[in-house]
Amino acid sequence: MSDSENPTKCDRCGKDLEGRYTQTFKLVKGKPRLKETFCDLCDQTERWNNYAKTGVICTRMYMDLIYLHGKYATEPHPHLDDKKILEVVGAMEKLKKHVRLFENEVWLADPSLGSVVDKCQTHGMKYEDKKSKITFMTYDIAGRVMITIQAEIYSITLITGSGDMTSGHMGIQGIYSPYDDAAKLLDWAITNHETIAQKIKSDTKVNMGI
Numbered sequence: 001m002s003d004s005e006n007p008t009k010c011d012r013c014g015k016d017l018e019g020r021y022t023q024t025f026k027l028v029k030g031k032p033r034l035k036e037t038f039c040d041l042c043d044q045t046e047r048w049n050n051y052a053k054t055g056v057i058c059t060r061m062y063m064d065l066i067y068l069h070g071k072y073a074t075e076p077h078p079h080l081d082d083k084k085i086l087e088v089v090g091a092m093e094k095l096k097k098h099v100r101l102f103e104n105e106v107w108l109a110d111p112s113l114g115s116v117v118d119k120c121q122t123h124g125m126k127y128e129d130k131k132s133k134i135t136f137m138t139y140d141i142a143g144r145v146m147i148t149i150q151a152e153i154y155s156i157t158l159i160t161g162s163g164d165m166t167s168g169h170m171g172i173q174g175i176y177s178p179y180d181d182a183a184k185l186l187d188w189a190i191t192n193h194e195t196i197a198q199k200i201k202s203d204t205k206v207n208m209g210i
């Protein structure tokens with residue numbers, strides 16, 4: 001095991017640590033004790049192995065794609081399956097189409113949820129659909145609005161400019177969901193557009209970590 005102060009090797013692949021690494025800790029008699037130090041590549045491999053098992057796309061995988069595109073565009077990745085990478089790229093591209101529909105048919109269309117959020121005096125707003133157990137939250141701060149649609153375990157977060165009523169500016173900020181479930185969350189918001197716009201209320205408990 002590596003020394004927590006100055007780790008030199010990855011506990012998983014044994015290679016020298018270069019650049020970023022992750023450390024996990026466990027509590028022993030109330031004090032944190034180093035459990036494992038692992039390199040970025042091993043961390044990445046774990047996320048993608050989890051995707052292969054569960055289909056869950058997480059935000060860091062989405063970030064990985066940008067890195068993978070740069071570093072492994074011309075050579076095969078040492079651990080990851082190209083097919084899985086292409087699958088996630090395809091899923092994110094498809095989700096962007098649902099996001100565009102959401103933007104045009106919920107955020108900008110009459111009644112415009114974007115203007116409801118823009119008029120609200122507090123940062124956060126929330127609507128809970130008890131029947132489907134879906135929660136819809138917005139958080140408006142520093143010129144940006146984050147929009148999270150969350151089912152029991154899965155969620156997707158979108159981002160756009162505060163008061164920005166231009167189509168084509170909304171993007172995906174975060175995700176923890178298989179593709180199908182994330183698409184269903186966006187489609188639910190499109191179907192329930194009017195109800196959300198009418199019933200969403202200011203909520204000071206909604207925070208940046210929505």
Ligand SMILES: [Zn+2]
Nearest residue numbers: 010013039042
């Ligand atoms: Zn490693």
